[in-house]
Amino acid sequence: MELENAKNTIKKAAEKLNLSKETLDIILNTEREVKVNFPVQMDDGTQKIFTGYRIQHNSLLGPYKGGIRYHPEVNLNEVSALSIWMTIKTATLNLPLGGGKGGVICNPKELSEQEIENLTRGFIKKIAPVIGPHKDIPAPDVYTNSKIMDIIVDEYSKTEGIPIEKAKAVVTGKSIENGGSLGRDTATARGGQFVLKQAIEQTKIIPTLENATIAIQGIGNAGGNFAKLISKDNAKIIAISDSKGAIHNPKGLNINKVLEHKKQTGSVMNTPDTICMTNEQLLELDCDVLVPAALANQITEKNADKIKAKIILELANGPTTPEADKILEEKNKLILPDILTNAGGVTVSYYEWFQNINQEKWTAEKVDEKLKEKMQNATKEILDKKEKYQTTTRIAAYVNAIERLSRKLEN
Ligand code: GLU
Numbered sequence: 001m002e003l004e005n006a007k008n009t010i011k012k013a014a015e016k017l018n019l020s021k022e023t024l025d026i027i028l029n030t031e032r033e034v035k036v037n038f039p040v041q042m043d044d045g046t047q048k049i050f051t052g053y054r055i056q057h058n059s060l061l062g063p064y065k066g067g068i069r070y071h072p073e074v075n076l077n078e079v080s081a082l083s084i085w086m087t088i089k090t091a092t093l094n095l096p097l098g099g100g101k102g103g104v105i106c107n108p109k110e111l112s113e114q115e116i117e118n119l120t121r122g123f124i125k126k127i128a129p130v131i132g133p134h135k136d137i138p139a140p141d142v143y144t145n146s147k148i149m150d151i152i153v154d155e156y157s158k159t160e161g162i163p164i165e166k167a168k169a170v171v172t173g174k175s176i177e178n179g180g181s182l183g184r185d186t187a188t189a190r191g192g193q194f195v196l197k198q199a200i201e202q203t204k205i206i207p208t209l210e211n212a213t214i215a216i217q218g219i220g221n222a223g224g225n226f227a228k229l230i231s232k233d234n235a236k237i238i239a240i241s242d243s244k245g246a247i248h249n250p251k252g253l254n255i256n257k258v259l260e261h262k263k264q265t266g267s268v269m270n271t272p273d274t275i276c277m278t279n280e281q282l283l284e285l286d287c288d289v290l291v292p293a294a295l296a297n298q299i300t301e302k303n304a305d306k307i308k309a310k311i312i313l314e315l316a317n318g319p320t321t322p323e324a325d326k327i328l329e330e331k332n333k334l335i336l337p338d339i340l341t342n343a344g345g346v347t348v349s350y351y352e353w354f355q356n357i358n359q360e361k362w363t364a365e366k367v368d369e370k371l372k373e374k375m376q377n378a379t380k381e382i383l384d385k386k387e388k389y390q391t392t393t394r395i396a397a398y399v400n401a402i403e404r405l406s407r408k409l410e411n
Pocket residue numbers: 065066067068089137138139140141142172173317342343345346347349
């Protein structure tokens with residue numbers, strides 16, 4: 001389903017641009033699809049075969065770039081859609097990178113640390129020939145982190161027989177000790193914050209972020225860091241959730257207390273002074289900004305007309321279905337689309353890769369300053385295109401990205 005959706009959005013944007021069929025075909029089709037099956041040594045002494053993918057969608061603007069996710073529902077269709085979104089995302093931010101994505105079908109919650117390490121090494125051994133600092137540069141995604149990225153560098157260096165120092169730029173999102181960039185861990189959330197601020201300033205849909213009411217679905221890297229950042233802007237977080245459910249307090253949550261409760265008990269549920277509800281109920285709360293920051297397909301034709309938020313800030317990849325998009329647009333909601341909103345992650349990934357290649361180390365302030373400029377410019381460009389083409393923010397973002405890709409084809 002996701003793949004069809006991604007392609008249809010590209011087609012709609014192509015119509016606005018009168019794109020030639022030849023150019024459109026290149027953008028619609030994936031350059032390379034890799035599927036691997038590999039053995040993993042389990043803690044009980046047995047060996048299990050796992051399946052993984054690396055999809056390389058498009059390299060017109062540079063080496064393929066995109067995360068690797070570990071999730072039981074990873075499948076070819078979804079990874080392919082995610083790889084298309086990466087192509088559009090890097091083009092949206094005007095980065096010299098293409099789009100790719102990877103995933104392994106597994107349930108990381110049921111695997112030990114050692115098994116996750118074995119699985120990572122097994123996967124990288126198999127995809128090593130198609131990745132590389134100037135070929136395809138993976139990064140973290142759902143249920144993968146800096147520790148796993150460090151293991152990837154080590155395994156890639158061993159498999160390809162190249163020194164660790166030279167292997168570092170094969171992956172981004174590494175730990176700081178192993179060549180990661182300052183600011184990469186909070187980059188997705190920080191990028192989303194810059195997008196939201198710019199959009200508020202430009203559209204005046206709500207007066208300021210201060211005192212704005214916000215509901216956040218998800219408290220992982222994106223949602224959790226976003227909540228921390230906007231509390232410092234004095235925004236009022238009235239609800240937040242994890243996979244077990246949501247908590248709500250119309251007067252505002254103390255995010256540090258919520259995070260502490262999650263650390264102690266494993267979930268946000270039953271944090272003192274809050275009302276428990278479902279993830280679905282959170283989406284329908286009366287608030288200024290709704291932030292889907294978990295998985296795809298959360299806002300659908302079933303609940304779109306019940307969404308009360310004025311702005312939808314898509315920190316997750318693909319949280320809104322096309323049917324829901326239509327309903328929300330008719331109700332004049334401002335959707336800040338995933339390919340813009342969560343692109344802070346890949347932007348700082350690019351800065352990390354650049355620092356690795358050029359043996360530089362940037363300060364946190366420099367990373368933040370550059371990220372701010374990129375995100376503000378991209379938001380402004382897209383909101384301006386929305387006016388110019390009289391279209392939705394999502395299509396405007398695709399138009400902007402496809403223009404960049406097609407210019408490359410024509411030159
Ligand atoms: N997985 C993230 C995304 O979907 C980051 C990709 C990257 O940093 O390359 O954008």
